[in-house]
Amino acid sequence: MKPAILTDVTKCTGCEKCVEACVTVNNLGEYKPGREPHIQDLGDGLSARRWTAVVSKPGNHFVRKQCRHCLDPACVSACPVGAMQKTPEGPVVYDKAICMGCRYCMMACPFGIPRYDWDKAIPYVNKCTMCYTRLKAGKLPGCVEACPTKATIFGDRDELMAEAARRLKAEPSKYLPHIYGEHEVGGTSVLYISDIDLGFLNYKSTVSAEPPPERTWAVMQQVPTVAVGMTLLSGGLYWVIERRIRMARLKLEEARQRQAEQNKRAKGKEEKQ
Amino acid sequence: MNRRKIVKDVLWIFVTAGFVAGIVRFVRGLGATTNLNDATPWGFWIGFDVIAGVALAAGGFTLAATVYIFHLEKYRPVLRPAILTAFLGYIAVIVGLIADLGLPWNIWRPIINWQHHSALFEVAWCVMLYTSVLALEFLPALLEHPLFKSRVFQSIAHLLKLLTLPVVIVGITLSTLHQSSLGTLLLIMPYRVHELWYSPILPVLFFLSAVALGLMMVTLEGFFSAFVYRHQIKLELFSGLGKAAAVVLWILLFVRVGDLVLRGTLPGAIDGSWQSVLFLVEICISTLIPAILLSIPASRKSLQGLGTASVLTVFGTILHRLSASVIAVERPVGVSYFPSWVEFAISIGIISGIVLVFLFFTENLKIFGPETMHEEEKFSPYSKPRFDPLTKVWLGETFRDTVIRRSVALVVVVALAITFMPQRAWTADEVKPAPVMPVQGLNVLRIYGSDNTHFVDFDHKAEVERLEKLIPAEYPTEQDMCVSCHHMSNWELKEGTEPAAITATGSPSPGGPPSCRECHSDVYSPTSTFDHQFHVATVEPGGNQSCDKCHEGGHSASTAVQCVECHKNMGPNKDGQPFNYVAPSYEDAMHGLCIKCHEAEAERLNKPELASCATCHHQ
Numbered sequence: 001m002k003p004a005i006l007t008d009v010t011k012c013t014g015c016e017k018c019v020e021a022c023v024t025v026n027n028l029g030e031y032k033p034g035r036e037p038h039i040q041d042l043g044d045g046l047s048a049r050r051w052t053a054v055v056s057k058p059g060n061h062f063v064r065k066q067c068r069h070c071l072d073p074a075c076v077s078a079c080p081v082g083a084m085q086k087t088p089e090g091p092v093v094y095d096k097a098i099c100m101g102c103r104y105c106m107m108a109c110p111f112g113i114p115r116y117d118w119d120k121a122i123p124y125v126n127k128c129t130m131c132y133t134r135l136k137a138g139k140l141p142g143c144v145e146a147c148p149t150k151a152t153i154f155g156d157r158d159e160l161m162a163e164a165a166r167r168l169k170a171e172p173s174k175y176l177p178h179i180y181g182e183h184e185v186g187g188t189s190v191l192y193i194s195d196i197d198l199g200f201l202n203y204k205s206t207v208s209a210e211p212p213p214e215r216t217w218a219v220m221q222q223v224p225t226v227a228v229g230m231t232l233l234s235g236g237l238y239w240v241i242e243r244r245i246r247m248a249r250l251k252l253e254e255a256r257q258r259q260a261e262q263n264k265r266a267k268g269k270e271e272k273q
Numbered sequence: 274m275n276r277r278k279i280v281k282d283v284l285w286i287f288v289t290a291g292f293v294a295g296i297v298r299f300v301r302g303l304g305a306t307t308n309l310n311d312a313t314p315w316g317f318w319i320g321f322d323v324i325a326g327v328a329l330a331a332g333g334f335t336l337a338a339t340v341y342i343f344h345l346e347k348y349r350p351v352l353r354p355a356i357l358t359a360f361l362g363y364i365a366v367i368v369g370l371i372a373d374l375g376l377p378w379n380i381w382r383p384i385i386n387w388q389h390h391s392a393l394f395e396v397a398w399c400v401m402l403y404t405s406v407l408a409l410e411f412l413p414a415l416l417e418h419p420l421f422k423s424r425v426f427q428s429i430a431h432l433l434k435l436l437t438l439p440v441v442i443v444g445i446t447l448s449t450l451h452q453s454s455l456g457t458l459l460l461i462m463p464y465r466v467h468e469l470w471y472s473p474i475l476p477v478l479f480f481l482s483a484v485a486l487g488l489m490m491v492t493l494e495g496f497f498s499a500f501v502y503r504h505q506i507k508l509e510l511f512s513g514l515g516k517a518a519a520v521v522l523w524i525l526l527f528v529r530v531g532d533l534v535l536r537g538t539l540p541g542a543i544d545g546s547w548q549s550v551l552f553l554v555e556i557c558i559s560t561l562i563p564a565i566l567l568s569i570p571a572s573r574k575s576l577q578g579l580g581t582a583s584v585l586t587v588f589g590t591i592l593h594r595l596s597a598s599v600i601a602v603e604r605p606v607g608v609s610y611f612p613s614w615v616e617f618a619i620s621i622g623i624i625s626g627i628v629l630v631f632l633f634f635t636e637n638l639k640i641f642g643p644e645t646m647h648e649e650e651k652f653s654p655y656s657k658p659r660f661d662p663l664t665k666v667w668l669g670e671t672f673r674d675t676v677i678r679r680s681v682a683l684v685v686v687v688a689l690a691i692t693f694m695p696q697r698a699w700t701a702d703e704v705k706p707a708p709v710m711p712v713q714g715l716n717v718l719r720i721y722g723s724d725n726t727h728f729v730d731f732d733h734k735a736e737v738e739r740l741e742k743l744i745p746a747e748y749p750t751e752q753d754m755c756v757s758c759h760h761m762s763n764w765e766l767k768e769g770t771e772p773a774a775i776t777a778t779g780s781p782s783p784g785g786p787p788s789c790r791e792c793h794s795d796v797y798s799p800t801s802t803f804d805h806q807f808h809v810a811t812v813e814p815g816g817n818q819s820c821d822k823c824h825e826g827g828h829s830a831s832t833a834v835q836c837v838e839c840h841k842n843m844g845p846n847k848d849g850q851p852f853n854y855v856a857p858s859y860e861d862a863m864h865g866l867c868i869k870c871h872e873a874e875a876e877r878l879n880k881p882e883l884a885s886c887a888t889c890h891h892q
Contacts (some may be wrong), residue, residue, distance in 0.1 A: 226446075
């Protein structure tokens with residue numbers, strides 16, 4: 001089973017029970033409804049103390065934002081020490097013991113999910129883990145368990161895809177004909193169906209189906225080739241130029257010797273004469 | 274001599290300021306001292322100190338290749354300064370990185386925690402190895418000092434000399450890898466790096482510009498040392514480097530513009546947006562103008578032409594790296610970034626520090642060849658005369674004088690640093706919750722219970738005036754008017770307080786205003802509105818005789834009849850849902866009263882959060 005979450009935006013009433021549950025089960029501090037105006041907020045409500053948040057859009061649309069748990073996550077590929085890990089089950093988790101705090105994961109994430117403990121002297125990266133430890137204990141993610149309207153549901157990714165497709169088919173007028181997360185950045189474990197465009201969840205409104213890690217890997221693959229090639233090139237150039245100079249010097253020497261001999265001969269001739 | 278002293282003092286001041294800023298940064302953390310934010314995890318330190326810094330130190334491998342691989346022996350006089358600058362440059366990169374990393378004590382982690390898919394992992398390894406290579410390349414200069422004349426050191430020096438070529442080749446390979454990998458670093462962010470800078474061939478562009486920059490950086494530092502030490506500038510030498518740089522710059526320009534054309538992003542460069550202006554300025558000063566200046570023989574061989582070209586390339590390339598990684602990065606609307614004072618102070622401090630170390634080495638080791646110096650300034654750096662041999666007069670400033678002068682500078686700088694340090698760097702608890710504002714101004718009550726930046730300012734005086742206008746139409750007496758708000762559920766009035774007393778103290782209760790529920794809890798749920806005493810008194814015939822009118826059997830709430838039995842007009846609503854089962858409660862009233870207006874306002878002001886439940890429900 002590939003754990004996944006499907007959020008049906010049309011069903012969300014914006015009650016933020018999921019946020020409360022998230023704060024509680026992940027021990028993110030005291031829960032206070034509404035935004036936290038004192039902690040850095042990019043306008044979406046996510047912060048180091050809020051791993052999920054409900055974004056309100058005009059017309060009573062509520063969109064829950066959380067880590068998408070990409071199938072090929074950019075943060076995992078970016079992390080130079082492997083502190084961001086894609087678990088064999090699927091959720092993307094963070095190991096704060098080996099993190100060095102370079103924040104490359106935050107730059108790499110196409111959805112801008114990881115948030116930093118800016119207010120702390122010993123800061124870590126914070127993001128949704130799909131309640132990985134709870135999943136392992138056979139429990140539901142906190143947010144899914146708390147949702148009173150079943151707007152956000154948990155299950156196998158393939159089954160949730162089928163469920164999403166079923167809902168789109170059953171009420172085509174209610175939804176945009178798109179399952180968000182089906183193909184974006186190579187597919188995500190957190191899927192959305194919606195009646196409004198969810199482009200605002202990404203840094204740019206459209207994302208291609210190509211996983212960002214592939215762009216890096218295309219170049220990184222070439223590293224051994226470049227290394228060997230550059231070494232051989234430098235060594236080869238050195239050898240060629242060195243040899244040319246040596247040959248030139250040798251020729252010069254020979255020419256000089258010849259000249260000297262000629263001179264000698266000429267001198268000898270002169271003396272003879 | 275004097276010029277050298279002034280330059281060093283200025284650098285010393287910057288180092289001190291940077292040191293103070295560094296202490297504050299580590300004590301208070303990144304959030305309190307920098308302007309970095311969740312949309313700008315990489316700021317000035319990464320963009321300038323690291324990404325541009327590595328490129329600025331590219332002179333080491335370009336000059337090593339020039340002299341050792343291409344056998345261009347005439348450039349040997351500038352090789353050692355270039356190696357030293359590169360070595361110190363990489364040290365600066367590492368120090369800058371330590372300032373930027375959230376958990377700098379884990380900086381060694383890439384050594385054991387391998388993650389070969391990450392471009393940063395490769396950069397980390399290459400920087401580590403190349404810094405070691407540069408140390409090996411620089412070590413011979415150090416070992417020439419009489420201090421290391423023992424046989425052990427000299428045998429090491431001999432070994433290093435034998436190893437020169439392999440070390441140089443390894444250095445070139447490592448440099449090629451990580452100079453280009455700094456471009457690879459940005460490849461994973463196609464949705465963040467602006468399209469004018471993002472390109473699949475970023476690694477190639479970064480490598481090419483690093484080569485050109487390396488050559489121009491060597492030129493610039495030659496000019497700088499000549500300025501500080503009043504050396505002669507070997508123009509012929511540097512114009513040779515300039516000629517090579519011109520070729521690389523033209524290739525770079527061609528590849529960069531060609532890439533834009535092929536990807537169809539060229540129109541974006543002239544659409545008038547601030548990014549397009551930045552792009553045009555950047556490409557002109559980093560590549561186009563220096564390429565032109567260096568291609569014209571007359572300007573290439575002139576002090577002004579060469580100087581301008583090198584300054585432009587250096588600043589232009591810094592701007593290129595900063596634009597790609599920090600300035601032109603996609604951010605959510607309303608989020609911006611400009612480096613804080615601390616960020617500038619630490620970066621400038623690091624640069625000043627390495628310049629001071631550079632000057633120290635050039636004064637005490639044979640870094641510059643004697644041929645670059647004026648006749649009268651020629652000296653052997655190992656045996657500087659301390660006293661004039663004839664008059665026995667002290668020639669230089671005493672160490673004590675220097676310490677005193679710089680201590681004064683230090684005190685001034687520390688004072689300035691403390692004065693200009695951002696306020697939030699000093700406050701003990703930066704993220705303490707904002708207090709619920711009870712009163713703003715005179716009698717204005719700020720209703721801010723939900724603590725979520727959406728508040729309502731209630732002006733009592735204005736409200737009274739508004740209500741007074743309605744007299745007598747709605748409120749025949751003044752008491753009716755007050756009671757319209759201050760009715761029985763307001764506990765302050767129940768205690769017998771006069772409304773006037775409330776306005777006089779400015780606050781209706783000592784601990785701030787009670788939340789709505791605090792007053793209205795008595796009518797919160799539908800059954801709360803049921804007043805038993807009232808019913809006992811009013812239900813016919815009254816008193817104990819009326820019990821059985823409602824209760825069948827025992828006298829408890831469970832035996833009572835439904836309200837709707839008597840109050841027919843308060844029955845289930847028309848959809849038959851048991852929501853408004855009985856009398857409208859406070860909940861119903863509030864929902865009925867507030868939601869309509871909240872929704873209307875949310876739509877009118879385009880603030881959807883006004884209509885969300887959590888705006889009011891916070892407890």
